[in-house]
Amino acid sequence: MAGYLDRIGAGLVLKDVEPLSFDYIPKSLVGRDDKLVDLATIFSTIILPETSCNVLITGPVGSGKTALAKVFAKDIELNFSNKRKISHVHINCRNFNTTPQVLHKVITKLDPGYPVRGLSSSEVLSSIRKILRNLNQHFLIILDEVNHILMKEGNDILYKLLRIDEDKQGKGTLSLILISQEEIVLNLLEGAVISRLGIGNHIRLSGYNKNGLFEIAKQRAELSLFNESYDDEVLDLIATSASSKGDARNVLHLIEGAAKNAEKDGRKNIIPEDIQTISSKEVVAVEPHVVDNLRPHLQLLLLAICRRLKKESEITSGDAEQLYKVVCEEYNQTPKGHTTLWKYIKDLENNDFISSKYGSMPQGRGRTQLLSMPNILPSDLINRLELNLNRQFNI
Ligand SMILES: Nc1ncnc2c1ncn2[C@@H]1O[C@H](COP(=O)(O)OP(=O)(O)OP(=O)(O)O)[C@@H](O)[C@H]1O
Ligand SMILES: [Mg+2]
Numbered sequence: 001m002a003g004y005l006d007r008i009g010a011g012l013v014l015k016d017v018e019p020l021s022f023d024y025i026p027k028s029l030v031g032r033d034d035k036l037v038d039l040a041t042i043f044s045t046i047i048l049p050e051t052s053c054n055v056l057i058t059g060p061v062g063s064g065k066t067a068l069a070k071v072f073a074k075d076i077e078l079n080f081s082n083k084r085k086i087s088h089v090h091i092n093c094r095n096f097n098t099t100p101q102v103l104h105k106v107i108t109k110l111d112p113g114y115p116v117r118g119l120s121s122s123e124v125l126s127s128i129r130k131i132l133r134n135l136n137q138h139f140l141i142i143l144d145e146v147n148h149i150l151m152k153e154g155n156d157i158l159y160k161l162l163r164i165d166e167d168k169q170g171k172g173t174l175s176l177i178l179i180s181q182e183e184i185v186l187n188l189l190e191g192a193v194i195s196r197l198g199i200g201n202h203i204r205l206s207g208y209n210k211n212g213l214f215e216i217a218k219q220r221a222e223l224s225l226f227n228e229s230y231d232d233e234v235l236d237l238i239a240t241s242a243s244s245k246g247d248a249r250n251v252l253h254l255i256e257g258a259a260k261n262a263e264k265d266g267r268k269n270i271i272p273e274d275i276q277t278i279s280s281k282e283v284v285a286v287e288p289h290v291v292d293n294l295r296p297h298l299q300l301l302l303l304a305i306c307r308r309l310k311k312e313s314e315i316t317s318g319d320a321e322q323l324y325k326v327v328c329e330e331y332n333q334t335p336k337g338h339t340t341l342w343k344y345i346k347d348l349e350n351n352d353f354i355s356s357k358y359g360s361m362p363q364g365r366g367r368t369q370l371l372s373m374p375n376i377l378p379s380d381l382i383n384r385l386e387l388n389l390n391r392q393f394n395i
Contacts (some may be wrong), residue, residue, distance in 0.1 A: 007085055011230070012268045013259040019130050019223035020256045022249055025070050026223070030215040032068055035203055039072050041200050043175070046138070047083040050172040054162070054197045056189075057179045059205030065179045066090075068205070069142045073177070076140075088140035093149040099157045103128070103148065106141060114189060121160065129164055132173050143178045150188040153265025158189075162196045207246025212237035217251045225259060230270045233257070233313050240355050241374035258314070272313035274375045289352070291384055296392055297336050300327045301344050302353060303385040305371060306378035317345060317356075317369040331393045353381075 018024060029036070033395070043053040057065050073088040080086065089109040096102050103124040107114045108130045132139050141161065149157055158176075165171045165279055174196070178185075183204070186194075208216065217235045238258070242250035254275055262275035291299060304323035308315045315323075321341055328335040336344070348354045352375060359370045 004007070011199055011226075012263045013136050013225055013270060014256075014263065017256065018223050019220055020252045022252060025074075026069055026219060029071050030066065030103040030219050031206075031208070031212045032064060035068055035205060036072060039068070039202050042198075042203075043072075047080045047084070047174065049084065050170060052138075052165075052172045052175045052177045053201075055178070055201045055203060056178065056185070056197060057203045057205065058181070058183050058185060060244045061181055062209045062245070062249045063205040063207050063367065065181075065205055066144055067248075069144070069177045069179060073140050073142060085135070085137040086140060087137060088142060090144060092144045093147075094145045097149045097152050098166065099149075099160065100124075102143070102157055103160075106139075107131070110135075111335045125164060127158055129168070131175050133170065138172060138175065140175045140177065142179065143284060144179045145181070146178045147180045147182065147188060155188075155190045155193050158193045162193065194294070195204075208243075208248055209246065210239045210243040212239060213242045213246070213251050216248050217242075217255060219327065220252060222257055224255065225270075226268070228263070229259070229268055234270045234272070234275070237272055237313050237374055239373060240357075240372060241275060244352075244375070272372075273285050273377065273379075276373065276375075277326065285384070291353075291381060292388060296389070297340075298344050298347060299385050299389055299392075300324060300333065301329065301341065303382065304349060305348075305354060306373070306381050306385065308341065309371075309378040310382065310386070314359075314370045314372045317342075317371060320345070320371060333387055335392065345369070 019026070042055045045051045059065050070090060073090075077088060078088050087109075089106055091102055091105050093102070096105050099121050103121055104116055106126050107116060107124055110128065114127065114131075115199070119127070128139075159177075161174055161176060166171050169307050186202075189277065203295075214235055217238045218232075221230055221235060235305050238251055238254045241254060244250075257278035258270045258274035261277055262268070262270045265274075270338075291302065294302065301320065301324045304327045305315055305320050307325060308319065309326075321338065324341065325335045336379060344354065345354070349356050354371045354373050355375075356369050358367055360367055
């Protein structure tokens, strides 16, 4: 067998790639208990006969809206099956953006072979109702990215679904979960639809902060990577790197990319560079040429930090100061004082070169500022900085 094929199935770092797919829904969500409680409160009567509940979920990209709705739907389907038969369908209105397409998707979920050809929307709708009532089943429809259909067709589909039981015997056939990235969706919804949905039935998610992303990274790493291949430091760098956008998808992308980079090198463990290589490709905010405009001593400090971060994922601010002095000596420059350096560190952070947090000193000697470089590959900057500094100081 050709040597290069050894890599296939070698599984040095990646145990199972499936949990890293964007569509994978974990058994439980991390850090969204409060939002699940909010949902359960809005749906508190769902297990009673003849009831419906509706909700609108909004939040930025990758804040877990789809995951929240799917986990919730699955949980109520499984946990209350002895009280009320509930099933659900998830429809992404980006792909199904007309009323007939949505209704078709609903009815084929209930009866895959249902002959819908030639039927009007109201005929399909009454068939949906008939099937559900015959099955004595309640149906939860998740209309994801609902803004797409609202922009294209207005509120018609929502009126149709919300009024499915009107003028008929019995209520509570359907419940709706509407999802949209933007709160602008509220402007697209007509007053009558909002009042039918219930004005207070709106759950707002915010983007994840670094801690939230760390917990998500931890959960997915446990499912997809071999135990010994990563540690909290690696997960921390991944979370820091993803935190500029707060999008959980970035975490998955970084774990997979870092694992593949490690495997490509024939290693069994992920190192900071495996992550930095990907984030440096992703984040265009800091291009190597940006360093050209930094003041000379900022460049000296950055060079000192980069040299250490080439080998390690973090450096304390104290070590950065010591290494800066060494670099100053190398370029025959008098080092700036402590206060100025502290300001320089802030400058580098504000310009997205580095990221800082407070943490324990390496040997447990109290707390200190820890600097890392989640968005750039230090070695990319080192060459550029050395070139610049050699030119400026005639070396
Ligand atoms: N709290 C969480 N716990 C575990 N995984 C999560 C959590 N939040 C999000 N994820 C995962 O992150 C990825 C992105 O989440 P999701 O698709 O739900 O985001 P979204 O808000 O629907 O984004 P978009 O606006 O782009 O549709 C999914 O793989 C999801 O499973
Ligand atoms: Mg989504």
